[in-house]
Amino acid sequence: MSTGEPLLEVTDLVKHFPIKAGAIIEREVGRVRAVDGVSLTLREGETLGLVGESGCGKSTLCRLILQLMAPTSGSVRFQGEELVGRSRRDLRPIRRHIQMVFQDPYASLNPRKRIGQIIGDPIELHGLASGAEVKRQVQDLLDRVGLQAEHYNRFPHEFSGGQRQRIGIARALALRPKLIIADEPVSALDVSVQAQIINLLEDLQDEFGLSYLFVAHDLGVVRHVSDRVAVMYLGKIVETASATELYDKPFHPYSTALLSAVPIPDPRRNAARERLILEGDVPSPIDPPSGCRFHTRCRWATEVCSAEEPDMIERERAHLAACHHPRNLEAVAAG
Numbered sequence: 001m002s003t004g005e006p007l008l009e010v011t012d013l014v015k016h017f018p019i020k021a022g023a024i025i026e027r028e029v030g031r032v033r034a035v036d037g038v039s040l041t042l043r044e045g046e047t048l049g050l051v052g053e054s055g056c057g058k059s060t061l062c063r064l065i066l067q068l069m070a071p072t073s074g075s076v077r078f079q080g081e082e083l084v085g086r087s088r089r090d091l092r093p094i095r096r097h098i099q100m101v102f103q104d105p106y107a108s109l110n111p112r113k114r115i116g117q118i119i120g121d122p123i124e125l126h127g128l129a130s131g132a133e134v135k136r137q138v139q140d141l142l143d144r145v146g147l148q149a150e151h152y153n154r155f156p157h158e159f160s161g162g163q164r165q166r167i168g169i170a171r172a173l174a175l176r177p178k179l180i181i182a183d184e185p186v187s188a189l190d191v192s193v194q195a196q197i198i199n200l201l202e203d204l205q206d207e208f209g210l211s212y213l214f215v216a217h218d219l220g221v222v223r224h225v226s227d228r229v230a231v232m233y234l235g236k237i238v239e240t241a242s243a244t245e246l247y248d249k250p251f252h253p254y255s256t257a258l259l260s261a262v263p264i265p266d267p268r269r270n271a272a273r274e275r276l277i278l279e280g281d282v283p284s285p286i287d288p289p290s291g292c293r294f295h296t297r298c299r300w301a302t303e304v305c306s307a308e309e310p311d312m313i314e315r316e317r318a319h320l321a322a323c324h325h326p327r328n329l330e331a332v333a334a335g
Contacts, residue, residue, distance in 0.1 A: 007179060007211050008042040008065070013074035015057075015064055019286065033285045034060040035071075036235035039312075042179070047205070047212040049226030049243065051219055051258065053282060057235045058215045059103075062181050065213070066098060067091055078179070096126055099172035103184040105164035109156040115142070116152040119171045126175055141170040144207075145200060162193035166200070173204065181213045186221065198225055219262045223247055228318075231255045234293045235285060237312070241319040249328040251321035253298045256328075292324065300325045 014037055019030040035057045042048045050058055064071050067083050076083045078094060086094075102108035109118055119141055120134045129137055139149040145166040156164060165185060172180050182201065186194040198221065204210060216222050222229055222243070229246045231239040231254060239252040250256045253276075260276040278297050283289050289296050295305035302325065310322045315329070 005044045006041050007044045007046075007079060008040075008213070009075075009077040010038060010040045010061075010065065011075040011077075013038045013061070013064055013076065014072045015060055015069070016072045030286050033235050033288055035064060036288070037074075038232075038235070038237055040230055040237060040240065042211055042213060044178070044211055045205075045209060046227045047214055047225055049222035049229040050213060050215045050232060051217060051222050051229060052232035054217065055282060055285075056232045057285075058232055059183055061232075062100065062183050062213070062215060065181065066095070066100060096175045097178045099175060099177040099180050101165070101168050101172050101180060101182045101185045104188055105161050105168055106156075106188075108168055109164055111156050114153050114155055115167055118156075118167065119174050122171065122174050128175065137174070138170075141173055142167075144173070144204070145170045146196075161189055162196065165189065165193075165197055169197075169200065169204070173208070176208070177210070179211045179213065181215070183215045184217070185214075187216065187218070194221070201225070219247075219258055231258070234283060234288055236293060236322070238294065238323070239321040240312075241316075241321075245316065245319050249316075249319075251315050251319065251326040251328060252294075252323045253300055253325075253327060254294050255321075292322070300327075 013035055015035040017032040017034060018028045019032065020026040021029045038061055040048065050061070052058055063069050065076055067076070067086070071084055074084065078098060081094065083091065083094065116135065116138050120138045123129050123134050123137060135152065139152055142149060142151055147163065147166055147170070156167070159167065185201070186197050189197065201212065202225065205212065212225070214222065214225055226243045229241060229243050230237050231252060233254050239246065239250065239255045246255060247259060250259055257276045257278050280297050283293065283296055289306065291306040291308050292298070292301070292310050295301040298305065304324050308324070310324050312320050312322045314320050315326055
């Protein structure tokens with residue numbers, strides 16, 4: 001459970017990719033606004049779910065937090081230390097405490113290295129162990145993620161997708177991090193394997209006191225694993241709340257639409273409920289709409305939505321939404 005102490009603080013984080021043209025003299029003709037002013041906080045021992053459609057900037061945000069790419073502007077603070085602008089040498093000891101589990105278990109492991117090397121190299125590079133002790137630690141990690149010690153000398157191609165993701169989790173655990181960024185870690189796996197990986201992540205969180213930034217587009221998965229949820233649309237966070245509050249009373253129309261797409265196990269309830277189907281395509285991040293970025297697809301949009309960008313307002317305790325016409329306010333007033 002969360003201790004309440006902020007572990008990660010992201011403030012007004014921006015990443016624009018320039019679009020250049022010209023055969024001889026290049027000039028900037030536009031920008032892809034992949035991440036455009038994102039702020040969020042993750043506390044120790046907490047799981048923050050990050051949801052949104054494909055292309056909204058979730059994976060770019062993860063890489064900015066890890067400083068795998070330099071942000072255009074903004075701040076990323078880990079345990080009170082600013083990460084933006086630091087050299088690779090300065091970031092190295094901090095990166096030990098922030099690890100990542102990637103989406104594709106086939107592309108994230110080096111096919112030329114044995115599993116023992118993939119998991120053991122970070123331990124040696126950071127000077128945590130050497131020689132036979134590295135092998136012992138690697139075999140212990142393999143056991144903790146549900147694999148066997150004899151897998152130490154095998155290559156990635158000898159494993160299934162679920163087993164590869166377990167290897168990726170073991171590699172992330174090797175340096176005993178405080179924060180793991182899981183970028184859609186189960187989206188490429190079968191449903192039965194997804195449940196196994198999610199249960200494994202929860203068990204490891206309890207055992208090692210981990211914090212997770214859990215990225216996904218499956219809201220059913222996010223609800224199961226998250227303490228709080230942040231909803232992202234076209235490079236911006238549009239709503240944040242506890243998982244229970246967001247699923248019971250979503251304020252932003254985009255959150256409402258995402259939740260209406262989640263199937264309900266009861267066929268009668270699933271058939272009886274109102275479905276909110278989004279019309280039109282996601283706007284281009286090169287030229288996002290003025291005002292509220294969601295207004296081009298929102299059935300409740302008015303003139304103010306296209307003219308003014310809504311502020312992130314706390315509609316209920318710790319439940320924030322950026323919307324001029326929030327939903328479910330009647331339920332708040334009644335409660």
